[in-house]
Amino acid sequence: MLMWRPAIAPIERPRTFDAAQLQRGARVVEAGDCAVCHTRPGGQYMAGGLPLVTPFGTLYSTNITPDPQTGIGQWSLPAFERAMREGIARDGHFLYPAFPYVHYRRMSEGDIADAYAYLMSGPAVNSPAMQNRMNFPMNIRPLVSFWNLLFLHAKPLTPVAQQSEAWNRGRYLVEGPGHCAGCHSPLNLIGAEKSGESLAGGEVDGWEAPSLLGMARRANPWSTEQLVRYLRAEVVDGHGTAAGPMRPVSLSLARLPVSDAEAIAEYLLSLQTKAAITEIQPGAGSVETLDQTSGALLFASACAGCHAPAAPMREIDGRPALDRTSALQAPSARNFLKTVLEGVPATPGVPGPVMPPFAASLDNIQLAALASYLRQQARPDQPWAELSSTIEAIRQETK
Incomplete structure (x- = not known):
């Protein structure tokens, strides 16, 4: 059982959903940045094919439209929830942790069900998966099971009673569907976030994802208004605007209620730099004399x-x-x-x-x-x- 999981029986695609659930599901999918990875430039919505370059090779995102042959049209809700919480596809194969199930497993049961309904309600696109180009030994999928044994331990989030409703909402979005630590944390040699250094800064696609700790107390500090506007892809005096991999994330956040960006800002600005963490800094080097x-x-x-x-x-x-x-x-x-x-x-x-x-x-x-x-x-x-x-x-x- 360690190296494989049983398949979950295929089903006929469900087609009838409550309008309120679809509206909630659309919000969850935006908060989870699903389209950012599962829609390639010029491609059809959620049909996959975006190359994801990692230190271990190149992965291609998969089709998550309800197409029965090439997408998730035959997936039941239990199959979808297993993928979100455990990183296991309907047929039992292991998904690479570039798919952030480590964070999605912290989501609520209701949000996962709503996201499933929304994805199943969309148009089906026939788009076969592209061949991944992973380096040895990561091209051996069953080895992901050992990675999961080491790092797949998070539990669904529960509210912190001493904090406000907005703070708890921000924490949920950052640590759950938003999976901010996936980019903004340093990684170890096998691609997992370093223990105890969550949100201390990382690298993604050649860009530096800055530390999200101590943002309110820096030499150039962030105010709540600045951070809310930045998260929503606006130009902010004193900080600029989101670029690189953060740009599509901020555009997704701009489609959510502004209260979500306000909640994220409240949570992030409450975080302090931990004494035990050395935030990502560039190495020392020579300074050139330029004209x-x-x-x-x-x-x-x-x-x-x-x-x-x-x-x-x-x-x-x-x-x-x-x-x-x-x-x-x-x-x-x-x-x-x-x-x-x-x-x-x-x-x-x-x-x-x-x-x-x-x-x-x-x-x-x-x-x-x-x-x-x-x-x-x-x-x-x-x-x-x-x-x-x-x-x-x-x-x-x-x-």
Whole structure:
């Protein structure tokens, strides 16, 4: 029984659901970021096919539409709940923990049932699973059973009586469906979150996911209003806007009631940095001496139209002063460099800031000069180290 689980009998797809349950289910699915992973760019909603690059190889997200052949159309509610809580598919095979069942198992029974109803009510899309490209030994799925023995111990969350209803709601969203620790925690050698270091900062898709501890007491602290707006994909004076892997998450949160973002903010801003935790910091390295004049000229030509103090876009679209964004205040240059190289793409039908990518128009020397100049404006006492090598590493990752 350790290396496999019995299949759960297939069923005919259920088609009749209560409208109120579907509405609740839509909210749960948004809170769980399901579409972020299960909808590839240009693909059909929830039909899978998005490549997920991990240190152990590349996984492709699966089809979770109610198609009976290639999706979950033959899954019963017990089969769906087993996948959410134990990481076991209907046919008994183990799911890789890139699917965050470690966190979803903390969800309530009602929320899981509502999510099931919502997914089953959607259009069925025939979209066969793509072949994963996992490295040995992680390409041997049954080995996931040993991973589960070590790390699959969480229980469904229960409210903390001493805390407010909003705080408990925020905790539930962060630690359950939102699975924030999946990105914002350091991982051990076999891809599990390091014990006792939840939310202390991590890495995902080449971006640094900052620590979510002590956010209210930093040198550049977050207020409740700032964090709520940031979580909802808005531009926030003093911190900028969500980019990279956080962008689609924030767009999902923007579709939820604002009370959910307020609850998450209340919970996160209550968290303190633990003395035993060393938050993720960049390694020490040499600081290059770069020509600030070149950086200033590049800013004037490429950035000032949106980000200079007198730029019209500062009023029209709320563009931030770059020296006050979290990316430029961060200890590492990585997120700033990734934002410049990749931009902030437009989302069809969704208002919000858009930034073009500069990967093709700025070479490495120019990008280093620009980063050095802007860091000097933001944190003159803490210049970024190893800029050139970081830029080269990011370029190689992109290839």
